Amino acid sequence: MLKKLSYILLVVLCTLISFSFQIYVSTSSFDANSVKRYIEYLSSDTLKGRLAGTIENDLTAIYLKNEFEKINLKPYKDSYFQKFDTVYPYKTKDRPYLTITDSQGFLVKEYKYGVDYKEDLLNFKKNNLSFTKKDKLLWSNEHLQIQKDNNNFLFYTPESDKLNFRSSFINSSPFSMYIMTTKNTITELKSYLKEDYTINCFIPFETKKISLNNVTAYIEGKDASAPPIILSAHFDHIGSDLAGNVYTGALDNASGTAFLLELSKYVQSLGKPERNILFVGFNAEEFGCLGSKAFVDEYKHSIKGSKVINFDMIGSNKPVPLYIMGGSKDTEKTALIKETSEICSKNKVTFNYLFEDASDHEYFRKQGIDAITLSDSDTSRIHTPSDKSEFISSDSIERCFNVVSKSIIKYGFKDNWLLIYYREVFWTSLIGIIIFLGVNKKTT
Known part of the structure; x- marks a missing residue:
């Protein structure tokens, strides 16, 4: 009876090693x-x-x-x-700018892209604007919101004052264009607005x-x-x-x-x-x-x-x-x-x-x-x-x-x-067969 059970075990082990090997x-x-x-x-x-x-x-x-x-x-x-x-946001071949001009249209200052300001990818229903203090403005220490011609624009300072983060593009977003600026830049923009200068911004992306x-x-x-x-x-x-x-x-x-x-x-x-x-x-x-x-x-x-x-x-x-x-x-x-x-x-x-x-x-x-x-x-x-x-x-x-x-x-x-x-089954079955054959050899 024991011998019969041992051979049944061998058959099971051989079956398992066959399937696991495949x-x-x-x-x-x-x-x-x-x-x-x-x-x-x-x-x-x-x-x-x-x-x-x-x-x-x-x-x-x-x-x-x-x-x-x-x-x-x-x-x-x-x-x-x-x-x-x-x-999608299509990149044109034009050059971005963020500038300050006086009442005669003369250039007072041009900010440096990637250092002072940068686009956020969120939206480009509009890609340019010019505004003064006469436009509808909402501002705090870290952002400046402009409402003009049925569009909303947002200038904001990102966390840690770094311009390297880029948001996803969400065309349903409520603002027509988003601009990241450093804290120093947004402070200057507000100062120029108080002095009746014009702020001009253009980002060469369009939808x-x-x-x-x-x-x-x-x-x-x-x-x-x-x-x-x-x-x-x-x-x-x-x-x-x-x-x-x-x-x-x-x-x-x-x-x-x-x-x-x-x-x-x-x-x-x-x-x-x-x-x-x-x-x-x-x-x-x-x-x-x-x-x-x-x-x-x-x-x-x-x-x-x-x-x-x-x-x-x-x-x-x-x-x-x-x-x-x-x-x-x-x-x-x-x-x-x-x-x-x-x-x-x-x-x-x-x-x-x-x-x-x-x-x-x-x-x-x-x-x-x-x-x-x-x-x-x-x-x-x-x-x-x-x-x-x-x-x-x-x-x-x-x-x-x-x-x-x-x-x-x-x-x-x-x-x-x-x-x-399957790996565990293969190696366990292989070891079991080796042990079985070794024991069987000693008993014969």
Whole structure:
């Protein structure tokens, strides 16, 4: 009887080693260094900050499409591109200026771009104005608001008196143009206004209509009618300023895009999932999550019941937790948030919560679709020229993968434990077989 049980054990071990070995050799290992190489390219000066509407943004979209093709992902709804229309800030070839002129129109002073003042990207419904104390003005120590010709303009001093931060472009913003100035500059402007001088400002950006593309691909599942899993990241950023400084956006969000590309290789290698798994590169997140809104608006009936995991700022080298970000009306008990937090706890991943409509999960949640964003939420360098690939950490990338890989197997592969523990199963089975053969040899 004991001999019979031992041979049954051997058969089980051989079966396990066979299945685990197949997974071992077919599964593509997730490589954090590969993610970093993707980040280095996506955040290089070559792509000039990937501002939606620019040639460099188009090149980024084509790059993602080509990478998805290399990985053998299929085009979603027969196309790798999903088009939508919006407006974007178009940079003209003119020169910016902020000047003071007297009552005769003679130049009194010209301020230096990038030193005394600089545009904020927020809006360009108008890109020039001239005003005096006779116009409608509202001011405080750190800002000057002008109402003129049915437009509102804002001059303001940013935090720490630095002009290197650049906001997202939000065309629905209430002001027609935003200008950052140093404290000294805004104080001088107010003094000149009191003396009846004219202030003139021009920023060579204007809004133009444009068609943009999301990049969409998928792995076909066994049940194509089931709600898909959606894995996503936005690939756009905020471009470059008028002095040629590139806002490379390594953490925000070349990191999430690079993570998505490497993750797609891993998921593709796992075999056919139970349901479709979509990989989406969203555009115009920096314009108010317009790409994800367009995606949800067009496909909301096809994706109802989906699980959405979005990646935004993955790879901080600061000691920050992994944030599980839900919508503003979510709580710790919201289903997908609770399930993700349990995975974090089980795998000893330090995490925290954010409940904000501040990334591409927003419009999914507004349609009642389960969606979260995983983020390191390190804002120390974002939207400045200092957000570079040299500050990306492999450990943070691995941490996110440790969580999301479990979620993908849970939702896409019916929690197949062998996909999670195939390495452990392979080596345990191999050692068990060796021990069995050794013991059996001694007894014969």
